[in-house]
Amino acid sequence: MPLFDDKVKNQLSDILKNIRDKVTIVYATQEFECNTCRDTHSFVDEIAALNPNIGLEVYDFVKDRQKLEPWKIDKVPAIALLDKDRSDTGIRFYGIPGGYEINSFIQALIETSGRREPLPDALAQRVAAVKKDVHIQVFISLTCPYCPPAVSTAHRLALENRNIRADMVESTTFIHLAQKYGVQGVPRIIINETHSLEGAHPMPAFLDVIEKL
Amino acid sequence: MEFNLSAGAFAAEQKFMPLDGKTVYDVMILGGGPAGLTAAVYCMRKGVSTAMIVKRVGGQVAETSGIENYMGYRYINGMELAEKFREQVLQFGIAYEEGPGVRSVEQGAVKKIALDDGRTFSARTIIVATGKSWRKLDVPGEDEFLGKGVAYCATCDAPFFAGKDVIVAGGGNSGVEAAIDLAKIARKVILVQFLDNLTADRVLVDGLGRFGNVEILLGHEIKAITGDSAVRAVSAADRKTGVRREIAADGIFIEIGLVPNTSPFRGVVDLNDAGEILIDCACKTSAPGIFAAGDVTSVPFKQIIIAGGEGAKAALSACEYLLRDAAR
Numbered sequence: 001m002p003l004f005d006d007k008v009k010n011q012l013s014d015i016l017k018n019i020r021d022k023v024t025i026v027y028a029t030q031e032f033e034c035n036t037c038r039d040t041h042s043f044v045d046e047i048a049a050l051n052p053n054i055g056l057e058v059y060d061f062v063k064d065r066q067k068l069e070p071w072k073i074d075k076v077p078a079i080a081l082l083d084k085d086r087s088d089t090g091i092r093f094y095g096i097p098g099g100y101e102i103n104s105f106i107q108a109l110i111e112t113s114g115r116r117e118p119l120p121d122a123l124a125q126r127v128a129a130v131k132k133d134v135h136i137q138v139f140i141s142l143t144c145p146y147c148p149p150a151v152s153t154a155h156r157l158a159l160e161n162r163n164i165r166a167d168m169v170e171s172t173t174f175i176h177l178a179q180k181y182g183v184q185g186v187p188r189i190i191i192n193e194t195h196s197l198e199g200a201h202p203m204p205a206f207l208d209v210i211e212k213l
Numbered sequence: 214m215e216f217n218l219s220a221g222a223f224a225a226e227q228k229f230m231p232l233d234g235k236t237v238y239d240v241m242i243l244g245g246g247p248a249g250l251t252a253a254v255y256c257m258r259k260g261v262s263t264a265m266i267v268k269r270v271g272g273q274v275a276e277t278s279g280i281e282n283y284m285g286y287r288y289i290n291g292m293e294l295a296e297k298f299r300e301q302v303l304q305f306g307i308a309y310e311e312g313p314g315v316r317s318v319e320q321g322a323v324k325k326i327a328l329d330d331g332r333t334f335s336a337r338t339i340i341v342a343t344g345k346s347w348r349k350l351d352v353p354g355e356d357e358f359l360g361k362g363v364a365y366c367a368t369c370d371a372p373f374f375a376g377k378d379v380i381v382a383g384g385g386n387s388g389v390e391a392a393i394d395l396a397k398i399a400r401k402v403i404l405v406q407f408l409d410n411l412t413a414d415r416v417l418v419d420g421l422g423r424f425g426n427v428e429i430l431l432g433h434e435i436k437a438i439t440g441d442s443a444v445r446a447v448s449a450a451d452r453k454t455g456v457r458r459e460i461a462a463d464g465i466f467i468e469i470g471l472v473p474n475t476s477p478f479r480g481v482v483d484l485n486d487a488g489e490i491l492i493d494c495a496c497k498t499s500a501p502g503i504f505a506a507g508d509v510t511s512v513p514f515k516q517i518i519i520a521g522g523e524g525a526k527a528a529l530s531a532c533e534y535l536l537r538d539a540a541r
Contacts, residue, residue: 003214003216004216008216008218011218011220012218014220015220015223018223039214096214098214098215098216099214099215099216099217100217100292102216102217102218103217103218103219103222106218106223107223110223141369141370141372142215143368143369143372144366144368144369144370145217145275145276145292145368145369146366146369147369149269149312171372171373172372178373182361182442182443183360183373184360184361184362184364184370184373184374184443184464185359185360185361185363185364185366185369185370185373186369186370186373188360198359198360199359199360202312202313202330204330
């Protein structure tokens, strides 16, 4: 049975008309797919079928390890987005972006395709000035209405500056990782292992932390 | 699997424009819940130049799972209703921005609206529709343990308390709903209520009564939240005897109602004892040219349909004010 019912499917294909340039979804899974891997696989299959400008490449976490290496994918199920030049955007989704998180996924697709509002000048300058390697992990749950904006903000930072990588991490799929970072409420944002933010924050708050790294 | 898609947020035919710092708008609407969004539709149809600053589309509506008392829909999910409201607004060429918070407002013939990010905008009238947000307990440990056991959103954070002992502060509808959500997965739920009875609707209290792992502590006030790297215990005092007890727990969900979002307007408009903006039956505040609508105001009964109606009224009042202002 498909994941998207007809209503959601029609809405999605309408929304995805906004896709401008080609976007490639890299999906990493494993041969014996876990439950959420199977669901995530259907998810990317169904999304890619909705628009000819969405490409899909599926890799095996074990067999294709070398191919996955440059994208630094360290767990599955994982989704990475590549832009029209197949260049890595740094955008990752670990676990299925279902529930409320469908919104951050669709936004990431559209923004990666080149359709995005420019950032205000002052903000754009701050983002461009980030020279260090930054890794943002946004822990979420699928029932959290406040989480998608936090994920989208992190992904937008990655899109604007290739020194920044940004992951959505679904907390119940990666429960050990959530425990490692003491996640007891979402969204919880971990920046370079050492810094954290609780709750959804606007872009300047992310930058305040990043500039202190 | 469910998908809570906000279809309207991605609509291709959106006509809205960015806010302009040099324009003096006729109406500036602050807030994007049912009151603010309805006010926007009325203003745009009247043809006055309108700007709108929204922190979160839908406000509390977007956090509500199911709505069964908004006319026209026997049942609709909150996110969906909020998106429908927004879609109806964004068909107009309104100046619209989502995200920033309002820092302060300055009264005058032309009013100044300063944002948290430092930008300033101007308008002849303002409609305040900033709604309410979660009330805090205001006890030691509450801020310190935020996200480390202190939570305000049961649907978001309940999964992290599977098999654990958790406290719910509050015996109203939101407290009892949170306790029900948590009772399904937690080892034990202790509901601590300030009053001597639960004030939630009967159907909810009955629902809670069906769980064997729920304990209810009435007439107790929470005094402190303690722990090390995360919450370990909550201290509560019997309101009659003053006797304090330590309740071991891994987390606490604070569901004690709401407070109006009025801090940018303190000293500019009059508030009532509950901190709500005082308005008359035409949504006028004590400050000429500043109107208010919805949950942030003194109007009784916080309901989507009421907030929507109040938003319409505030818009019409603002338009009337502009006409008179121009005639002077």
